[in-house]
Amino acid sequence: MSPVSRPARTAVIGGGMAGCAAARTLVKAGREVVLFEAGEGLGGRARSWHRPEIEPHVGINLMYVSFYPLMTELIREYGLRDELVKISSDVYIVHKGRPVPLSSDSPLNLLKYPHAPLADRFRFLLWSLGEVRRRKQLDLFDPVKVAPFDDGTSAAELGYRKLSREGFDTLLRPQIEGFWNFACEKISAVHARALLAWLGGSEFYVFRDGMQVLAERNAEGADVRTGHEVTDLQTVDGGRVRVTARPASGEPVTETFDDVVVAVPAPIAAKLAAALPQEVVGAGTRRFLESQEYEPALSVSFLLDPAGLPSHAHIVAGGPDDPPLRNMITYPRRVRDEQGRPVDRLLVFAYPGRAVTRRLLGRPTEEQFAEVAPLLRTLWPDLAAEPQPFQIAERPFGFPIPAPGRYRRSVEVMRNQGAPVVFAGDYFNSPTTEAAMLSGVRAAEKLLGTR
Ligand SMILES: Cc1cc2nc3c(=O)[nH]c(=O)nc-3n(C[C@H](O)[C@H](O)[C@H](O)COP(=O)(O)OP(=O)(O)OC[C@H]3O[C@@H](n4cnc5c(N)ncnc54)[C@H](O)[C@@H]3O)c2cc1C
Numbered sequence: 217m218s219p220v221s222r223p224a225r226t227a228v229i230g231g232g233m234a235g236c237a238a239a240r241t242l243v244k245a246g247r248e249v250v251l252f253e254a255g256e257g258l259g260g261r262a263r264s265w266h267r268p269e270i271e272p273h274v275g276i277n278l279m280y281v282s283f284y285p286l287m288t289e290l291i292r293e294y295g296l297r298d299e300l301v302k303i304s305s306d307v308y309i310v311h312k313g314r315p316v317p318l319s320s321d322s323p324l325n326l327l328k329y330p331h332a333p334l335a336d337r338f339r340f341l342l343w344s345l346g347e348v349r350r351r352k353q354l355d356l357f358d359p360v361k362v363a364p365f366d367d368g369t370s371a372a373e374l375g376y377r378k379l380s381r382e383g384f385d386t387l388l389r390p391q392i393e394g395f396w397n398f399a400c401e402k403i404s405a406v407h408a409r410a411l412l413a414w415l416g417g418s419e420f421y422v423f424r425d426g427m428q429v430l431a432e433r434n435a436e437g438a439d440v441r442t443g444h445e446v447t448d449l450q451t452v453d454g455g456r457v458r459v460t461a462r463p464a465s466g467e468p469v470t471e472t473f474d475d476v477v478v479a480v481p482a483p484i485a486a487k488l489a490a491a492l493p494q495e496v497v498g499a500g501t502r503r504f505l506e507s508q509e510y511e512p513a514l515s516v517s518f519l520l521d522p523a524g525l526p527s528h529a530h531i532v533a534g535g536p537d538d539p540p541l542r543n544m545i546t547y548p549r550r551v552r553d554e555q556g557r558p559v560d561r562l563l564v565f566a567y568p569g570r571a572v573t574r575r576l577l578g579r580p581t582e583e584q585f586a587e588v589a590p591l592l593r594t595l596w597p598d599l600a601a602e603p604q605p606f607q608i609a610e611r612p613f614g615f616p617i618p619a620p621g622r623y624r625r626s627v628e629v630m631r632n633q634g635a636p637v638v639f640a641g642d643y644f645n646s647p648t649t650e651a652a653m654l655s656g657v658r659a660a661e662k663l664l665g666t667r
Pocket of ligand 1: 229230231232233234235252253254255258259260261262276277278279280444445446447479480481484513515611613614615640641642643646647648649650652
Protein backbone atom coordinates (compact mmCIF):
# COMPACT_ATOMS: atom_id res chain seq x y z
CA MET A 217 0.00 0.00 0.00
CA SER A 218 1.46 3.39 -0.92
CA PRO A 219 1.76 5.92 1.94
CA VAL A 220 -0.88 8.67 1.90
CA SER A 221 0.89 11.84 0.78
CA ARG A 222 0.23 14.87 2.94
CA PRO A 223 0.01 18.41 1.51
CA ALA A 224 3.18 20.45 1.93
CA ARG A 225 3.04 22.76 4.98
CA THR A 226 4.17 26.33 4.58
CA ALA A 227 4.63 28.98 7.25
CA VAL A 228 3.96 32.58 6.29
CA ILE A 229 5.55 35.01 8.71
CA GLY A 230 3.83 38.40 8.74
CA GLY A 231 0.14 39.08 8.07
CA GLY A 232 0.51 42.33 6.14
CA MET A 233 -0.60 42.76 2.53
CA ALA A 234 2.43 40.79 1.26
CA GLY A 235 2.06 37.85 3.65
CA CYS A 236 -1.70 37.52 3.14
CA ALA A 237 -1.32 37.62 -0.67
CA ALA A 238 1.34 34.91 -0.39
CA ALA A 239 -1.00 32.84 1.81
CA ARG A 240 -3.78 33.11 -0.76
CA THR A 241 -1.53 31.88 -3.59
CA LEU A 242 -0.29 28.96 -1.50
CA VAL A 243 -3.75 27.93 -0.23
CA LYS A 244 -5.08 28.03 -3.79
CA ALA A 245 -2.26 25.68 -4.82
CA GLY A 246 -3.32 23.17 -2.17
CA ARG A 247 -0.76 24.00 0.50
CA GLU A 248 -1.49 23.79 4.19
CA VAL A 249 -0.60 27.29 5.39
CA VAL A 250 0.02 28.60 8.90
CA LEU A 251 0.23 32.40 9.04
CA PHE A 252 2.03 33.93 12.04
CA GLU A 253 1.26 37.58 12.75
CA ALA A 254 2.81 39.45 15.67
CA GLY A 255 0.00 42.03 15.85
CA GLU A 256 -3.56 41.59 16.99
CA GLY A 257 -5.01 41.50 13.47
CA LEU A 258 -4.12 41.26 9.79
CA GLY A 259 -3.20 44.06 7.41
CA GLY A 260 0.09 45.28 8.89
CA ARG A 261 0.76 48.88 7.89
CA ALA A 262 -2.47 48.87 5.88
CA ARG A 263 -4.53 48.20 9.02
CA SER A 264 -6.80 51.08 10.07
CA TRP A 265 -7.78 52.11 13.55
CA HIS A 266 -11.47 52.23 14.59
CA ARG A 267 -13.12 54.70 16.97
CA PRO A 268 -16.87 54.12 17.52
CA GLU A 269 -17.57 57.74 18.55
CA ILE A 270 -16.98 59.00 15.01
CA GLU A 271 -18.79 58.17 11.79
CA PRO A 272 -17.24 56.84 9.55
CA HIS A 273 -15.34 55.14 12.36
CA VAL A 274 -12.05 54.31 10.57
CA GLY A 275 -8.79 56.21 10.44
CA ILE A 276 -5.62 56.05 8.34
CA ASN A 277 -7.58 54.11 5.83
CA LEU A 278 -5.18 53.54 2.97
CA MET A 279 -5.95 54.55 -0.58
CA TYR A 280 -6.67 52.08 -3.33
CA VAL A 281 -5.84 53.74 -6.64
CA SER A 282 -7.59 52.75 -9.86
CA PHE A 283 -4.28 51.74 -11.46
CA TYR A 284 -3.64 48.90 -8.92
CA PRO A 285 -4.24 45.87 -11.21
CA LEU A 286 -3.97 43.03 -8.69
CA MET A 287 -6.11 44.80 -6.09
CA THR A 288 -8.71 45.62 -8.74
CA GLU A 289 -8.87 41.95 -9.65
CA LEU A 290 -9.23 40.86 -6.00
CA ILE A 291 -11.95 43.43 -5.30
CA ARG A 292 -13.87 42.03 -8.25
CA GLU A 293 -13.33 38.41 -7.24
CA TYR A 294 -14.37 38.98 -3.60
CA GLY A 295 -17.29 41.24 -4.52
CA LEU A 296 -15.91 44.13 -2.47
CA ARG A 297 -16.91 46.99 -4.77
CA ASP A 298 -19.60 48.09 -2.32
CA GLU A 299 -16.90 48.41 0.34
CA LEU A 300 -15.19 51.16 -1.65
CA VAL A 301 -15.71 54.85 -1.00
CA LYS A 302 -14.44 57.23 -3.64
CA ILE A 303 -12.37 60.07 -2.28
CA SER A 304 -11.40 63.31 -3.92
CA SER A 305 -7.75 64.14 -4.29
CA ASP A 306 -7.64 67.93 -3.96
CA VAL A 307 -3.97 68.69 -3.52
CA TYR A 308 -2.79 72.01 -2.12
CA ILE A 309 0.90 72.86 -2.19
CA VAL A 310 2.01 75.30 0.48
CA HIS A 311 5.06 77.37 -0.43
CA LYS A 312 6.27 80.49 1.34
CA GLY A 313 3.18 80.35 3.58
CA ARG A 314 0.73 80.26 0.66
CA PRO A 315 -1.50 77.24 -0.07
CA VAL A 316 -2.36 76.83 -3.76
CA PRO A 317 -4.39 74.00 -5.37
CA LEU A 318 -2.52 71.76 -7.79
CA SER A 319 -4.53 69.15 -9.59
CA SER A 320 -2.54 66.56 -11.49
CA ASP A 321 -5.70 65.88 -13.51
CA SER A 322 -6.03 69.22 -15.15
CA PRO A 323 -3.36 70.73 -17.43
CA LEU A 324 -5.24 74.02 -17.19
CA ASN A 325 -4.95 74.03 -13.42
CA LEU A 326 -1.26 73.31 -13.79
CA LEU A 327 -0.75 76.22 -16.16
CA LYS A 328 -2.35 78.56 -13.60
CA TYR A 329 -0.18 77.23 -10.74
CA PRO A 330 1.79 80.22 -9.41
CA HIS A 331 4.50 78.53 -7.27
CA ALA A 332 6.53 77.34 -10.29
CA PRO A 333 7.91 79.46 -13.17
CA LEU A 334 5.78 79.28 -16.33
CA ALA A 335 8.54 77.59 -18.35
CA ASP A 336 8.68 74.81 -15.74
CA ARG A 337 4.96 74.27 -15.87
CA PHE A 338 5.23 73.60 -19.63
CA ARG A 339 8.30 71.40 -19.18
CA PHE A 340 6.55 69.47 -16.42
CA LEU A 341 3.55 68.87 -18.66
CA LEU A 342 5.73 67.65 -21.52
CA TRP A 343 7.80 65.48 -19.20
CA SER A 344 4.62 63.90 -17.76
CA LEU A 345 3.21 63.23 -21.23
CA GLY A 346 6.48 61.56 -22.23
CA GLU A 347 6.35 59.26 -19.20
CA VAL A 348 2.67 58.46 -19.81
CA ARG A 349 3.76 57.09 -23.19
CA ARG A 350 6.13 54.68 -21.40
CA ARG A 351 3.47 53.59 -18.88
CA LYS A 352 3.71 49.89 -19.58
CA GLN A 353 7.41 49.75 -18.69
CA LEU A 354 7.27 52.32 -15.89
CA ASP A 355 5.34 50.02 -13.60
CA LEU A 356 5.37 51.33 -10.03
CA PHE A 357 4.74 47.83 -8.65
CA ASP A 358 6.88 45.51 -10.71
CA PRO A 359 10.65 45.78 -10.25
CA VAL A 360 11.23 43.42 -13.18
CA LYS A 361 9.77 46.03 -15.54
CA VAL A 362 11.39 49.14 -14.05
CA ALA A 363 14.83 47.69 -13.26
CA PRO A 364 16.23 48.47 -16.75
CA PHE A 365 15.46 52.18 -16.12
CA ASP A 366 17.02 52.18 -12.63
CA ASP A 367 20.41 53.56 -13.67
CA GLY A 368 21.58 54.85 -10.27
CA THR A 369 20.18 58.36 -10.79
CA SER A 370 18.16 59.88 -7.95
CA ALA A 371 14.77 61.54 -8.40
CA ALA A 372 16.28 64.90 -7.38
CA GLU A 373 19.13 64.60 -9.91
CA LEU A 374 16.72 63.85 -12.72
CA GLY A 375 14.21 66.48 -11.55
CA TYR A 376 16.86 69.21 -11.48
CA ARG A 377 17.91 68.24 -15.01
CA LYS A 378 14.35 68.41 -16.30
CA LEU A 379 13.15 71.51 -14.40
CA SER A 380 14.60 74.48 -12.56
CA ARG A 381 15.24 73.97 -8.83
CA GLU A 382 12.17 76.00 -7.97
CA GLY A 383 10.10 74.11 -10.51
CA PHE A 384 11.05 70.66 -9.23
CA ASP A 385 10.74 71.69 -5.57
CA THR A 386 7.21 73.03 -6.02
CA LEU A 387 5.84 70.68 -8.67
CA LEU A 388 7.08 67.11 -8.27
CA ARG A 389 9.00 66.96 -4.97
CA PRO A 390 5.94 67.81 -2.84
CA GLN A 391 3.84 65.16 -4.58
CA ILE A 392 6.45 62.45 -3.84
CA GLU A 393 7.55 63.56 -0.37
CA GLY A 394 4.00 64.54 0.63
CA PHE A 395 2.92 60.96 0.16
CA TRP A 396 5.96 58.96 1.27
CA ASN A 397 8.01 61.50 3.27
CA PHE A 398 11.37 60.20 1.97
CA ALA A 399 13.79 62.70 0.39
CA CYS A 400 13.93 62.81 -3.42
CA GLU A 401 17.73 62.82 -3.06
CA LYS A 402 17.54 59.29 -1.60
CA ILE A 403 15.19 57.60 -4.07
CA SER A 404 15.55 56.26 -7.57
CA ALA A 405 14.57 58.51 -10.46
CA VAL A 406 12.48 55.67 -11.81
CA HIS A 407 10.13 55.97 -8.85
CA ALA A 408 9.38 59.58 -9.83
CA ARG A 409 9.01 58.66 -13.47
CA ALA A 410 6.53 55.88 -12.69
CA LEU A 411 4.52 58.25 -10.54
CA LEU A 412 4.35 60.79 -13.37
CA ALA A 413 3.33 58.07 -15.79
CA TRP A 414 0.39 56.94 -13.68
CA LEU A 415 -0.86 59.75 -11.48
CA GLY A 416 -2.88 61.74 -14.02
CA GLY A 417 -6.49 60.61 -14.43
CA SER A 418 -6.35 58.14 -11.54
CA GLU A 419 -9.24 57.61 -9.14
CA PHE A 420 -8.74 57.18 -5.41
CA TYR A 421 -10.82 55.04 -3.04
CA VAL A 422 -10.73 53.80 0.52
CA PHE A 423 -12.36 50.69 1.96
CA ARG A 424 -15.36 51.55 4.14
CA ASP A 425 -14.09 49.43 7.05
CA GLY A 426 -10.39 49.61 6.32
CA MET A 427 -8.13 47.88 3.82
CA GLN A 428 -7.60 44.97 6.19
CA VAL A 429 -10.84 43.47 4.80
CA LEU A 430 -8.81 42.53 1.74
CA ALA A 431 -5.95 41.06 3.79
CA GLU A 432 -8.49 39.01 5.76
CA ARG A 433 -10.10 37.67 2.59
CA ASN A 434 -6.70 36.79 1.15
CA ALA A 435 -5.79 34.84 4.29
CA GLU A 436 -8.94 32.69 4.19
CA GLY A 437 -8.07 29.02 4.22
CA ALA A 438 -4.85 29.59 6.16
CA ASP A 439 -4.50 28.79 9.86
CA VAL A 440 -4.08 32.38 11.08
CA ARG A 441 -2.26 32.85 14.38
CA THR A 442 -2.39 36.49 15.38
CA GLY A 443 -0.48 37.65 18.44
CA HIS A 444 2.38 35.31 17.50
CA GLU A 445 5.74 36.98 16.98
CA VAL A 446 8.23 34.72 15.23
CA THR A 447 11.56 34.93 17.03
CA ASP A 448 13.68 32.26 15.39
CA LEU A 449 14.09 30.23 12.20
CA GLN A 450 16.34 27.15 12.00
CA THR A 451 16.84 24.56 9.32
CA VAL A 452 16.50 20.98 10.46
CA ASP A 453 17.25 17.59 8.88
CA GLY A 454 15.96 17.17 5.38
CA GLY A 455 15.97 20.90 4.65
CA ARG A 456 12.79 21.67 6.60
CA VAL A 457 12.47 24.84 8.66
CA ARG A 458 11.72 25.08 12.37
CA VAL A 459 9.76 28.19 13.31
CA THR A 460 9.69 29.45 16.90
CA ALA A 461 6.99 31.95 17.79
CA ARG A 462 6.26 33.82 21.00
CA PRO A 463 2.52 34.09 21.67
CA ALA A 464 1.15 37.21 23.33
CA SER A 465 0.82 35.12 26.51
CA GLY A 466 2.30 31.74 27.33
CA GLU A 467 5.38 29.80 26.40
CA PRO A 468 7.12 29.97 22.97
CA VAL A 469 5.84 27.43 20.46
CA THR A 470 7.93 25.58 17.89
CA GLU A 471 6.73 23.91 14.70
CA THR A 472 8.45 22.50 11.66
CA PHE A 473 7.43 23.35 8.08
CA ASP A 474 8.44 22.28 4.59
CA ASP A 475 9.09 25.89 3.64
CA VAL A 476 8.59 29.49 4.73
CA VAL A 477 7.62 32.89 3.31
CA VAL A 478 9.12 35.69 5.40
CA ALA A 479 6.89 38.75 4.85
CA VAL A 480 8.02 41.17 7.55
CA PRO A 481 9.89 44.50 7.13
CA ALA A 482 13.46 43.99 5.85
CA PRO A 483 15.34 44.71 9.12
CA ILE A 484 13.23 42.08 10.94
CA ALA A 485 13.67 39.67 8.01
CA ALA A 486 17.46 40.22 8.18
CA LYS A 487 17.47 39.24 11.87
CA LEU A 488 15.40 36.11 11.24
CA ALA A 489 17.69 35.18 8.32
CA ALA A 490 20.80 35.51 10.48
CA ALA A 491 20.46 32.03 12.01
CA LEU A 492 19.94 30.32 8.65
CA PRO A 493 22.85 28.76 6.74
CA GLN A 494 24.41 30.37 3.64
CA GLU A 495 22.97 27.73 1.32
CA VAL A 496 19.46 28.68 2.44
CA VAL A 497 19.86 32.49 2.45
CA GLY A 498 22.78 33.59 0.28
CA ALA A 499 25.12 36.51 0.94
CA GLY A 500 23.45 38.70 -1.71
CA THR A 501 20.02 38.33 -0.12
CA ARG A 502 21.41 39.04 3.36
CA ARG A 503 23.17 42.17 2.14
CA PHE A 504 19.98 43.31 0.41
CA LEU A 505 17.85 42.79 3.53
CA GLU A 506 20.39 44.48 5.81
CA SER A 507 20.80 47.50 3.55
CA GLN A 508 17.10 48.49 3.29
CA GLU A 509 16.37 51.81 4.97
CA TYR A 510 12.94 53.04 6.05
CA GLU A 511 11.38 56.42 6.60
CA PRO A 512 9.23 56.12 9.74
CA ALA A 513 5.70 57.54 9.74
CA LEU A 514 3.82 59.23 12.53
CA SER A 515 0.15 60.02 11.99
CA VAL A 516 -1.22 62.48 14.55
CA SER A 517 -4.90 63.15 14.11
CA PHE A 518 -7.07 65.95 15.43
CA LEU A 519 -10.74 66.93 15.24
CA LEU A 520 -11.40 70.46 14.05
CA ASP A 521 -14.24 72.82 13.31
CA PRO A 522 -15.00 72.22 9.59
CA ALA A 523 -14.79 75.94 8.88
CA GLY A 524 -11.07 75.85 9.67
CA LEU A 525 -9.77 73.93 6.64
CA PRO A 526 -10.89 72.63 3.24
CA SER A 527 -12.41 69.16 3.41
CA HIS A 528 -11.15 66.18 1.38
CA ALA A 529 -7.85 67.97 0.99
CA HIS A 530 -4.27 66.79 0.87
CA ILE A 531 -2.25 69.81 2.01
CA VAL A 532 1.45 69.39 1.37
CA ALA A 533 4.56 71.45 2.11
CA GLY A 534 6.47 72.62 -0.99
CA GLY A 535 10.14 73.54 -1.22
CA PRO A 536 13.39 71.62 -0.87
CA ASP A 537 13.61 71.47 2.94
CA ASP A 538 12.44 68.91 5.43
CA PRO A 539 9.54 70.89 6.94
CA PRO A 540 8.32 70.48 10.54
CA LEU A 541 4.93 69.37 9.16
CA ARG A 542 5.00 67.50 5.85
CA ASN A 543 1.29 67.16 5.12
CA MET A 544 -2.26 67.19 6.39
CA ILE A 545 -5.14 65.11 5.06
CA THR A 546 -8.66 66.23 5.94
CA TYR A 547 -11.89 64.20 5.97
CA PRO A 548 -15.36 65.06 7.27
CA ARG A 549 -16.63 63.05 10.24
CA ARG A 550 -19.75 63.11 12.40
CA VAL A 551 -18.96 63.12 16.11
CA ARG A 552 -21.25 62.74 19.16
CA ASP A 553 -20.96 65.70 21.52
CA GLU A 554 -21.32 65.45 25.32
CA GLN A 555 -25.13 65.43 25.03
CA GLY A 556 -24.94 62.68 22.41
CA ARG A 557 -25.92 65.01 19.55
CA PRO A 558 -24.20 64.54 16.17
CA VAL A 559 -21.81 67.36 15.26
CA ASP A 560 -19.88 67.82 12.00
CA ARG A 561 -16.12 67.87 12.41
CA LEU A 562 -13.04 67.56 10.26
CA LEU A 563 -10.71 64.68 11.03
CA VAL A 564 -7.22 65.95 10.22
CA PHE A 565 -4.30 63.58 9.87
CA ALA A 566 -1.05 65.48 10.39
CA TYR A 567 2.25 63.92 9.30
CA PRO A 568 5.38 65.65 10.61
CA GLY A 569 8.51 65.93 8.46
CA ARG A 570 11.43 63.52 8.74
CA ALA A 571 13.36 65.12 11.62
CA VAL A 572 10.27 65.81 13.76
CA THR A 573 8.92 62.28 13.11
CA ARG A 574 12.19 60.71 14.24
CA ARG A 575 12.30 62.89 17.35
CA LEU A 576 8.69 62.18 18.36
CA LEU A 577 8.52 58.46 17.60
CA GLY A 578 7.93 56.46 20.79
CA ARG A 579 7.38 59.59 22.90
CA PRO A 580 4.28 59.86 25.17
CA THR A 581 1.15 60.69 23.18
CA GLU A 582 0.47 63.94 25.12
CA GLU A 583 3.91 65.16 24.04
CA GLN A 584 3.27 64.13 20.42
CA PHE A 585 -0.08 65.97 20.35
CA ALA A 586 1.38 69.04 22.08
CA GLU A 587 4.30 69.29 19.62
CA VAL A 588 2.30 68.68 16.46
CA ALA A 589 -0.80 70.84 17.17
CA PRO A 590 1.00 74.21 16.69
CA LEU A 591 2.61 72.88 13.48
CA LEU A 592 -0.78 72.80 11.74
CA ARG A 593 -0.44 76.55 11.23
CA THR A 594 2.89 76.11 9.42
CA LEU A 595 0.85 74.56 6.60
CA TRP A 596 -2.37 76.53 6.98
CA PRO A 597 -1.46 79.93 8.44
CA ASP A 598 -5.09 81.13 8.70
CA LEU A 599 -6.22 78.24 10.84
CA ALA A 600 -8.44 79.73 13.54
CA ALA A 601 -9.97 76.57 15.06
CA GLU A 602 -8.35 74.83 18.03
CA PRO A 603 -7.27 71.28 17.11
CA GLN A 604 -8.65 68.68 19.48
CA PRO A 605 -6.24 65.71 19.94
CA PHE A 606 -7.85 62.48 18.76
CA GLN A 607 -5.68 59.50 17.74
CA ILE A 608 -2.05 58.63 17.03
CA ALA A 609 -0.64 55.83 14.89
CA GLU A 610 3.08 55.09 14.68
CA ARG A 611 4.72 53.10 11.92
CA PRO A 612 8.44 52.76 12.73
CA PHE A 613 8.94 50.89 9.41
CA GLY A 614 6.79 53.39 7.50
CA PHE A 615 8.14 53.62 3.97
CA PRO A 616 11.01 51.52 2.60
CA ILE A 617 13.28 53.83 0.61
CA PRO A 618 13.63 52.79 -3.07
CA ALA A 619 17.26 53.93 -3.26
CA PRO A 620 18.82 54.46 -6.71
CA GLY A 621 19.73 51.01 -8.09
CA ARG A 622 17.53 49.19 -5.58
CA TYR A 623 15.03 47.95 -8.18
CA ARG A 624 17.90 46.24 -10.03
CA ARG A 625 19.12 44.60 -6.85
CA SER A 626 15.66 43.48 -5.83
CA VAL A 627 15.15 41.72 -9.17
CA GLU A 628 18.37 39.78 -8.61
CA VAL A 629 17.34 38.80 -5.08
CA MET A 630 13.85 37.79 -6.22
CA ARG A 631 15.34 35.73 -9.07
CA ASN A 632 17.83 33.91 -6.85
CA GLN A 633 15.57 33.10 -3.93
CA GLY A 634 13.89 29.72 -3.59
CA ALA A 635 12.75 26.96 -1.24
CA PRO A 636 12.84 26.48 1.65
CA VAL A 637 12.93 30.21 2.59
CA VAL A 638 11.73 33.14 0.46
CA PHE A 639 11.16 36.80 1.27
CA ALA A 640 8.37 39.23 0.39
CA GLY A 641 7.41 42.79 1.22
CA ASP A 642 7.04 46.24 -0.23
CA TYR A 643 10.81 46.80 0.10
CA PHE A 644 11.21 44.75 -3.11
CA ASN A 645 9.02 47.10 -5.14
CA SER A 646 7.47 50.37 -3.97
CA PRO A 647 5.84 51.38 -0.69
CA THR A 648 2.32 50.59 -1.82
CA THR A 649 -0.11 47.86 -0.88
CA GLU A 650 -0.32 46.75 -4.50
CA ALA A 651 3.44 46.24 -4.71
CA ALA A 652 3.48 44.42 -1.37
CA MET A 653 0.82 41.99 -2.59
CA LEU A 654 2.61 41.39 -5.87
CA SER A 655 5.83 40.56 -4.00
CA GLY A 656 3.87 38.10 -1.83
CA VAL A 657 2.42 36.36 -4.88
CA ARG A 658 5.85 36.15 -6.52
CA ALA A 659 7.51 34.76 -3.39
CA ALA A 660 4.79 32.10 -3.08
CA GLU A 661 5.20 31.18 -6.75
CA LYS A 662 8.91 30.63 -6.12
CA LEU A 663 8.05 28.02 -3.48
CA LEU A 664 5.50 26.42 -5.77
CA GLY A 665 8.03 26.29 -8.59
CA THR A 666 5.72 28.16 -10.93
CA ARG A 667 8.00 31.20 -11.32
C1 LIG B 1 1.27 56.22 6.90
C2 LIG B 1 1.23 55.34 5.70
C3 LIG B 1 0.31 55.57 4.69
C4 LIG B 1 0.28 54.75 3.57
N1 LIG B 1 -0.65 54.99 2.61
C5 LIG B 1 -0.78 54.13 1.59
C6 LIG B 1 -1.85 54.27 0.67
O1 LIG B 1 -2.68 55.18 0.80
N2 LIG B 1 -1.94 53.37 -0.36
C7 LIG B 1 -1.07 52.35 -0.51
O2 LIG B 1 -1.21 51.55 -1.44
N3 LIG B 1 -0.03 52.18 0.36
C8 LIG B 1 0.13 53.03 1.40
N4 LIG B 1 1.12 52.84 2.31
C9 LIG B 1 2.10 51.76 2.08
C10 LIG B 1 1.57 50.37 2.54
O3 LIG B 1 1.02 50.47 3.84
C11 LIG B 1 2.68 49.35 2.58
O4 LIG B 1 3.45 49.41 1.40
C12 LIG B 1 2.17 47.91 2.73
O5 LIG B 1 1.09 47.86 3.64
C13 LIG B 1 3.31 47.02 3.19
O6 LIG B 1 2.86 45.71 3.34
P1 LIG B 1 3.88 44.55 3.76
O7 LIG B 1 3.08 43.30 3.88
O8 LIG B 1 5.06 44.54 2.86
O9 LIG B 1 4.47 44.98 5.19
P2 LIG B 1 3.71 45.22 6.57
O10 LIG B 1 2.43 45.85 6.39
O11 LIG B 1 4.73 45.88 7.45
O12 LIG B 1 3.45 43.74 7.12
C14 LIG B 1 4.38 43.04 7.88
C15 LIG B 1 3.62 42.28 8.96
O13 LIG B 1 4.55 41.47 9.68
C16 LIG B 1 4.23 41.52 11.06
N5 LIG B 1 5.45 41.15 11.77
C17 LIG B 1 6.57 41.88 11.96
N6 LIG B 1 7.49 41.16 12.63
C18 LIG B 1 6.93 39.94 12.85
C19 LIG B 1 7.40 38.74 13.48
N7 LIG B 1 8.62 38.66 13.99
N8 LIG B 1 6.56 37.67 13.54
C20 LIG B 1 5.31 37.74 13.00
N9 LIG B 1 4.82 38.85 12.39
C21 LIG B 1 5.63 39.93 12.31
C22 LIG B 1 3.79 42.97 11.26
O14 LIG B 1 3.02 43.09 12.44
C23 LIG B 1 3.00 43.24 9.99
O15 LIG B 1 1.64 42.90 10.15
C24 LIG B 1 1.19 53.66 3.44
C25 LIG B 1 2.12 53.42 4.45
C26 LIG B 1 2.15 54.23 5.58
C27 LIG B 1 3.16 53.96 6.66
